Structure formats: structure tokens, C-alpha cells
Amino acid sequence: MPHDKPSARKPRPAISMLFKCCNVYSRVFLNHAGNAYAGHCPRCARPVRVKAVPGGRRGRIWIAE
Ligand SMILES: [Zn+2]
Numbered sequence: 001m002p003h004d005k006p007s008a009r010k011p012r013p014a015i016s017m018l019f020k021c022c023n024v025y026s027r028v029f030l031n032h033a034g035n036a037y038a039g040h041c042p043r044c045a046r047p048v049r050v051k052a053v054p055g056g057r058r059g060r061i062w063i064a065e
Contacts, residue, residue, distance in 0.1 A: 013037075013052075017062045021046050028062070037062075 014027040019041040028039035030052060037050040041064070048064040 015050065015060075015062050017048060017050075017064055019043070019046065019048070019064045021064070025061075 013030045015037050016025060017028045017037075017039065018025050022041055022043040024041065024043055026039065026042045028037045028048060028050065030036070031038045034052065036052050038048070040047045046064070050062055
């Protein structure tokens with residue numbers, strides 16, 4: 001990607017998550033270990049965790065049932 005400049009801090013990867021409990025969208029960020037996306041519902045704080053798959057699965061919307 002020619003427009004990508006190398007930078008000291010990379011943005012943390014995130015996925016879009018639909019929390020069905022409250023019907024709200026939120027971003028869920030990769031954890032420190034880099035093996036899962038972990039976050040919680042912005043409304044009811046319900047925890048959610050999605051295993052990170054190397055090489056993909058971005059650009060789709062995840063649903064926390
Ligand atoms: Zn919720």
C-alpha cells in the first residue's frame with residue numbers, strides 16, 4: 001500500500017460488533033496477546049470475546065448473540 005507511512009504506533013486492529021442484547025454497534029479491539037478481540041457492550045457491559053483469525057475476517061460485522 002503506497003500511501004501507508006510507517007509509523008511508530010500502529011492503530012490497534014478492531015472489528016465491528018453488533019450487540020444483540022441492546023441492539024447497538026461498537027468496536028471491539030484486539031487484546032494485548034493478539035489472539036482475540038475482546039470488549040464489552042457499551043450499554044450493559046456484557047463481555048464479548050472473538051477469537052482472532054490470522055489473515056482475515058476483517059471488514060465484516062460480528063454479532064454478539
Ligand atoms: Zn448490551
